[in-house]
Amino acid sequence: MSQRSYNQLWADAQLELGRLLNEELPAEPPRPEKDRVVFFQRLAMRYVRYIQIFRQLEKVYDQVVHPQKRRDIRAIVDGVMGRVLELKNEMVEKEYSEYHYMDDVLHVLKLVPADLEIPIPRYFISERSREIQERKAMLTEILNIEEFTGSPEPPLTEDMSQEEAIKIIQMLERARQGRQRAKLYEESKNMNRMYGRKDPGSAEIELAAVCIQKVWRGYKARVRAKAAREEEMIFLGMVMDPKYHVPCPAEITAQANEAYFRIKQEEYEEDYLKSVVAVTNQLRDVEGSDMSKTMKQQIRQWFIECRDATGSFPDYPDVEDGGSALIFAEKDPQQLREELAAKEEEESNNKPKGKEEKKEKGKKDKGKDNEEEEEAGLKMLPSAFLSDLEAESKKFSDFWKTRDESQNFSQRHEVELIKEQKRKEIETEIRLQVDEQMRQELAEWKLNKDKSGKSKGNAKKKKGSKSGKKKKKEKDLTSDRTVESLCQELVEQGLLKKADDVRLQDYLGDYNYLGTTLRQNDIEPMPSLSDVRQVLSLYAILPLGSQVVHEKAPLIKAILLVGPAGVGKKMLIHAICHESGANLFDLSPLNIAGKYPGKNGLAMMLHMVFKVARLLQPSVIWIEDAEKMFYKKVPKEEKELDPKRLKKDLLKSLKLVKGEDRVLVVGTTKDPLSADIKSLCKMYSKIILIPRPDYGSRYILWEQLIKKQGGVITRALDLSSLAKISDGYTPGHIVKAIQSVITKRRILRQANRPLIASEFVAPLAKIDPVFQEEEEALKTWYAKTPLGKKRIKAATGKEEEETPAKGKNAKKKGKK
Template sequence: MSQRTYFQLWADVQVELRRLLDEELPAEPLRPEKDRVVFFQRLATFYVRYIQTLRQLEEAYDLMVHPQKRRLVRQILDSVMGRVLELKNEMVEKEFSEYHYMDDVLHDLKLTPAELEIPIPRYFLRERSKEVQERKAMVADLLKMVEMNESPEPQAVKHMSPEEAVRLVQLAERARQGCLRAKLNVECRNMNRMYRTKDSGAADMELAATCIQKVWRSFVSRRRTKAERQEEMFFLGMIMDPKHQLPSPAETTAQANEACTRVKQEEHEEAYQKSIEVVTNQLRDMEGHDMSKTMKEQIRQWFIECRNATGVFPDYPDEEDGGSALIFAQKNPQQLMEELAEKEVAANNKPKGKEEKKEKGKKDEAKDDKEEEAAGLKMMPSAFLSDLEEGHKTFVDFWQTRDESENFIQRHEVELIKEEKRKVVEEEIQKQVDEQMRQELAEWKLSVDKDKGGKAKANAKKKKASKSGKKKKKEKDLTADRTLESLCQELVEQGLLKQADRVRLQDYLGDYSYLGTTLRQNDIEPMPSLSDVRQVLSLYAVLPLGSQSVHEKAPLVKAMLLVGPSGVGKKMLVHAVCQETGSTMFDLSPLNTAGKYPGKSGLAMMLHLVFKVARLLQPSVIWVEDAEKMFYKKVPKEEKELDPKRLKKDLLKSLKLIKGEDRVLLIGTTKDPLSADIKSLCKMYSKIILIPRPDYGSRYILWKRLIQKQGGEVTEALDLSSLAKITDGYTPGHMVQAIQSVLTKRRILMQTSRPLTAVEFVPPLAKIDPVFQEEEEALKNWYAKTPLGKKRIKAATGKEEEEAGKGKNTKKKKKKK
């Protein structure tokens, strides 16, 4: 498609975005909604519409060439991603569930379930491809070095005499000949039996010919019928025509055009960066002197006005307050002096102790009163709606009506660069002017206000002392003298830094849950599908790790726990998150850390190393396999020597130090959460994701895709529906085991003469124990004891409203007292 098409797509997205902003930020504030179902319906509708907007914006950004347009689209794209995460967080808090079912919303908007899939922006990896490849190469080299150092010495070849060698060859040859002789004997015996059973009478030639004709005609008719059936299926579009399975000329042309577009993006970006440097230098040389001159004149005029108004020269604003930027604001000298005086008074007279508590109590009472007045559900304030409005305003003001008929190649706009960089140059010059004018003001004060010079110095000392007293203690760096490469090498040698497997999130197969809304309407809590799990991982892990701005402003998720039976794909999801975001992977599993860095000091050093390197190589994922071992109620005897609970306290402390700017995520996986203390486990992991065994739709897709991936052919002889039906309770891991045992190299070669059938997969499946209903019910009951599960039960039984009512009554009584 042409660049005009992508610009039109962007314009259409902005129209939809304007509608969403008008609905979310109306002129008159909406009344609180008392009906929880209606409120959730509104949230779900916004959520689905924002996902549609996100998908279109991602497509426009991926193939746009104009560098300045791409920057604005990227800003809007990140804001839309953040808004989707905010709506997801709000839906979780209102519905008390990590999984949501929006069949009715999709039906109202006339969308398919596939359009509810969270699109993962391609720029996560494409714009960091060099960096990601360098990290992978570094880790791979370190792993090779470790393997070389740890590889055992080759065993010495035992010397053998010629006699012994000849004897060994003779034994092998005699064994081979014996096997062949036995095989020939069996074949001869079978042939003799066949001849004995034959009728000694002469064969009737006519009966033989008739028999041959019947067989041949039936074969020909079957072949003709099969060909006609295939033609009909091709015509109806039920089967893909083999000639269409190969890429068509149009597809190859589109791929070539896309590659050319990528090259143009890089060329235009390089030209844009060079132009920024040239324009910035020109502004400094051409306009820098005039800017500093006008600033100095305005500041001197302000000095004189303040002197005339108050009789004293003013104090120069600090850099923290903005410096001379406060002076250039449209305010009188008296107003500026009053503001500065108020700030000093507020800093010196802070309420302490009981006064603080009284003020907090008053604020809490005011909040309670407001909540009582506006009883109902309201949407939470957003950190991204202002950015969306700003981006939309920039689009409308500059790009919507801009004539680009002469800019067919989509090069950058020099005037735009000048406008942006003029502000940057002004800020640079402002800092230089501030330093000069502070000195000049001090000289004026010394020459005119000699009597007050000592006081000014004393005030300056007090300010410096107060500033120095506000400094917070920084975290100690135990490895300040070491390089990043040495730290990575040590972590690789200890097995804590690992290479993630090449798995994508789209490889985690699963179908949409079509009956979720219906079951919930009948007060039945449905088990989520594997498609829902994939969607939740995209929201909580992939999108925040992929974008820095989204991670800083969106609801922060520091740790999440994946709970499910063995074989549902927990480990695969962890590796997929690392691959989708280009994250560095660390392994802090109890079994992996056993015996490493002994003692308290060693434990502190290990966690310091991991979290320091994770911040330096962010985005990073810290994986804890068998997370329940860290929170055992009672440690088994065979694991006491491993000390699996040694990381329990220190890991939680290190986790609390992660801030919004640190793209570090802790992911734990467990198949036996019942053996862990649920309170301490929930303290560590704020998000708990329950992964079920696959439903019928997911099993059907899994069987089809996994067989094809292993080299098998899905034909009419293979009844996938029956195979999916009888494998209820089997996980994707069990299916992979069965497929690998059946589809050997020899069986793959025999498919043309003997197609695959469902019966072949039954024997290997019979040797595997499935996930029984009791185990799944035990996991559901355990999840009901988590904080979110308890809230869900209270909301379902109506206890939450009773508790809220009791809380309000007690508050009223306290107020009356």
């Protein structure tokens, strides 16, 4: 695609965004919706439409080379991303579930399940590639130094018993004898062939020829039948044409163009930054003095007008109020008199009111309460992103949409735009300097007129009243140490680790196609692995990747992943770190056992981890076996490890994490039943239940993992049967079975003996699956969490009965 095509794609996305904004920001506020199903349907529709806009804008931002356009597109991408998170949060609060099924919405919008996948912006990694590489190099260097200093001598081999040594020697001797016997057997077979040859007669030759012809004709017939069958399947669209398995020339060209545009982005960005510096210096030198003179003249004129209108000089506006920016409205003396009269009226209104006024106010308040009761229903929550999206959309329609770029074919930056932007910044800088000078000048004028200096004292009192009490800051226990030294210590202690190169797309799973149908029949479906992938993209990767989104979107500090062993919880942790470019800290109870003993040591460890996590954000703090921290009763064998030592202090440290700190705590557990559920839910605001894979996910897992291991899938391999018999097995179990079957030797023999399903049955039979009882126990446990309780109440209709009762109790309390 060309730059013109990407500009058109941007315009199309902005058009759809404008339609959505008109629906979300109508001229008149919409009435509350009483039907929960209709309200959720409206939410889901907007959610899916925002995801489509997000996908388009992310693609445009990745390929557009114009530096100034990219900045505006980035602001819109962040706004749309934040709005998606807000709608997701609202759907969770209205449906009381982390997972939502939108089969009907996809049908209405004519979309496929792949369109629901949350796109992960590529700029999370590309714009921080140097920083991420430097951190990886630093961690690798520290690990290499630790390995070198930690094990200077070669490791000693473990002592072997006599029985083990004899067993190994016997195995090797038997293997040697077997190879020798095979060799002798092959030689004797060849000798028998040589001596067993006789001169065949004419009849035997004819019979041999007929036999060969039969075999050959049968073989050719089977080949033709197979080719005809494959051709028919390709024609019917049941099998992909082999030529499409290899990237076509058009795809290769498109990939080359994308790489070329990314190189151009870096080049144009450097030119733009240089031009910004040059234009800023030029404006400051040429227009700076004129701006300063003009401002001073306007401010002096305002001083004189106020003195003529009120008889005294005004107070100079504070820096917090905008300084002299408030003066440049150029108000005449009549307007100033009206403003002063309005202030006097406000002061008189602030005086204590009489009984009659209070009664009237009480009547009005009662009337308002009745109106609110009549308009009870479901409303959209206030948004922190809609105002920004509206401003950016207006900016596009007013400026970029109608701009003629026929002369800017190469899409380089425009100097006039830089001047307009920097002129405002320079004006702000100069205004601050002018304000300081004019405050002194105003003070001199006041002293000349009134030597008492009361106004000066009042001004000081005002300033003193505005300055509130300073909040206590967290003590820095390592103020004398550098970040590098802290990182080195954390790596040496095994608390800071290197994340694996795992992408979220590698977490394979199919879409749940029956979710909406099951819920309509009052059956709660188990989420698919695709739903888990989508939820983690929204809750973890997008907020960690964007600072703007993390500050304004609903804040999520801690997530708990619950699921049986082998469902991929650890893989998801590494995928979150890889996709968002985050650092990985390990505070698992088993990992910190014996490290930093005592209360002071524990405080120092948490301080170091959270300090480095903030300085090198985004960061993920991983707690494996999170249930150990909240044990109801600590097992005897784990008492020495003291797994509950982080219980109180970690919660305190987590409370200090603010919106600007891109730090996320992620816990994983396979046995949440052994923990105190109240403490666990208090720690983790989001609890995500990861189930065993369903049939569709298992089919995809078998197919993709066999290919990844080096296997070739043919008609002889019945994947459907494998997916059926592996019900109850997790992705980890399937990986173990595939690795045990598809060895290097088996890969070499695939040409003569293709893979079949029965080969994988024996390795699977040796593994214990996740039984139905274990899954039901996890479901029952999840129903006891705050969100699970709300879900059950909403399903049974108890919530609707409780809401009016709460209103009556509130009225009684008000009367008291």
